[in-house]
Amino acid sequence: xxxxxxxxxxxxxxxxxxxxxxxxxxxxxxxxxxxxxxxxxxxxxxxxxxxxxxxxxxxxxxxxxxxxxxxxxxxxxxxxxxxxxxxxxxxxxxxxxxxxxxxxxxxxxxxxxxxxxxxxxxxxxxxxxxxxxxxxxxxxxxxxxxxxxxxxxxxxxxxxxxxxxxxxxxxxxxxxxxxxxxxxxxxxxxxxxxxxxxxxxxxxxxxxxxxxxxxxxxxxxxxxxxxxxxxxxxxxxxxxxxxx
Amino acid sequence: xxxxxxxxxxxxxxxxxxxxxxxxxxxxxxxxxxxxxxxxxxxxxxxxxxxxxxxxxxxxxxxxxxxxxxxxxxxxxxxxxxxxxxxxxxxxxxxxxxxxxxxxxxxxxxxxxxxxxxxxxxxxxxxxxxxxxxxxxxxxxxxxxxxxxxxxxxxxxxxxxxxxxxxxx
Numbered sequence: 001x002x003x004x005x006x007x008x009x010x011x012x013x014x015x016x017x018x019x020x021x022x023x024x025x026x027x028x029x030x031x032x033x034x035x036x037x038x039x040x041x042x043x044x045x046x047x048x049x050x051x052x053x054x055x056x057x058x059x060x061x062x063x064x065x066x067x068x069x070x071x072x073x074x075x076x077x078x079x080x081x082x083x084x085x086x087x088x089x090x091x092x093x094x095x096x097x098x099x100x101x102x103x104x105x106x107x108x109x110x111x112x113x114x115x116x117x118x119x120x121x122x123x124x125x126x127x128x129x130x131x132x133x134x135x136x137x138x139x140x141x142x143x144x145x146x147x148x149x150x151x152x153x154x155x156x157x158x159x160x161x162x163x164x165x166x167x168x169x170x171x172x173x174x175x176x177x178x179x180x181x182x183x184x185x186x187x188x189x190x191x192x193x194x195x196x197x198x199x200x201x202x203x204x205x206x207x208x209x210x211x212x213x214x215x216x217x218x219x220x221x222x223x224x225x226x227x228x229x230x231x232x233x234x235x236x237x238x239x240x241x242x243x244x
Numbered sequence: 245x246x247x248x249x250x251x252x253x254x255x256x257x258x259x260x261x262x263x264x265x266x267x268x269x270x271x272x273x274x275x276x277x278x279x280x281x282x283x284x285x286x287x288x289x290x291x292x293x294x295x296x297x298x299x300x301x302x303x304x305x306x307x308x309x310x311x312x313x314x315x316x317x318x319x320x321x322x323x324x325x326x327x328x329x330x331x332x333x334x335x336x337x338x339x340x341x342x343x344x345x346x347x348x349x350x351x352x353x354x355x356x357x358x359x360x361x362x363x364x365x366x367x368x369x370x371x372x373x374x375x376x377x378x379x380x381x382x383x384x385x386x387x388x389x390x391x392x393x394x395x396x397x398x399x400x401x402x403x404x405x406x407x408x409x410x411x412x413x
Contacts, residue, residue, distance in 0.1 A: 183373075202398070212366055222359040
């Protein structure tokens with residue numbers, strides 16, 4: 001089942017009257033349960049693409065279909081409703097609401113998506129426990145480390161049980177230990193059937209994906225299935241030797 | 245493998261099989277396991293160079309055991325190795341040669357080469373990630389070795405991206 005499709009998606013910015021194409025005709029489909037990584041040099045259009053998919057940027061032409069419905073023609077307020085109900089978004093710099101507790105940051109999107117207060121609380125408790133953050137529930141975001149804040153941001157993005165989880169460089173600001181925690185969580189929710197599209201330059205993130213799509217100059221230049229073609233290495237030694 | 249063997253012998257005299265085990269214990273699964281033949285060949289060369297001496301130890305009901313000792317010359321070579329800075333990785337990348345020379349041959353386009361290489365690096369990265377997940381979290385030496393390999397691989401991928409930016413238009 002298809003969750004997301006784009007047809008000939010284009011985004012052109014105006015820079016002092018000069019048109020600057022950022023995305024130049026992207027045809028892209030994501031099936032339910034797929035984990036897709038989008039890579040490419042900076043300026044290749046990957047962030048613009050994922051922002052358009054989440055309704056945070058407006059396409060110049062082309063179509064976006066989410067869950068069988070055309071969404072690129074929606075008004076800003078209709079997008080806001082759609083995001084509350086169907087989309088989770090994780091950014092590089094967390095973007096938590098600073099004057100709300102960790103618990104409220106996570107609970108709010110569940111409430112906004114229409115869950116009852118009890119369901120919302122249970123969902124929040126479950127997600128924070130999964131992320132090892134139960135102890136931090138009543139802290140303010142500013143009291144947390146960057147890695148903890150990003151885990152909260154991930155919990156928040158998953159609070160409404162989104163059809164589609166979008167992430168833009170979710171490990172871009174994290175050290176290797178926090179990257180590992182965020183990756184483990186992405187792997188877990190993907191294992192539970194979560195559909196994920198993540199923009200990343202981090203090969204550790206991309207190597208977790210089912211598919212890696214590469215952009216260059218606003219166009220898709222590679223769409224690689226990462227399904228395993230060869231036997232996994234028997235021991236670490238084999239891998240290190242390959243790289244040695 | 246010469247210097248690592250000298251380093252192990254600096255701690256205590258040992259026979260070949262003990263050295264193999266000590267290497268495996270120190271580096272865990274992340275180090276290519278040396279075979280015992282390689283170890284004896286290396287020990288033979290070290291002996292010829294005067295870095296180790298060998299003593300036959302008699303054992304009841306078994307053939308004699310060859311126990312290796314570090315000599316003064318061996319200790320000197322070891323100290324020199326430990327004290328001198330180590331060369332970093334050099335860029336003598338075969339893929340880069342292909343990428344630069346391919347257009348001259350007319351047999352491959354650069355974007356296709358880069359795409360294939362990226363897929364290869366990413367599948368290596370996945371192997372490393374899985375390896376790290378399978379490795380005992382207490383095995384810090386092995387995990388650091390794997391992390392080193394992933395950092396090198398990430399650098400290779402970043403460089404591939406730069407090649408894509410500058411060489412493919």
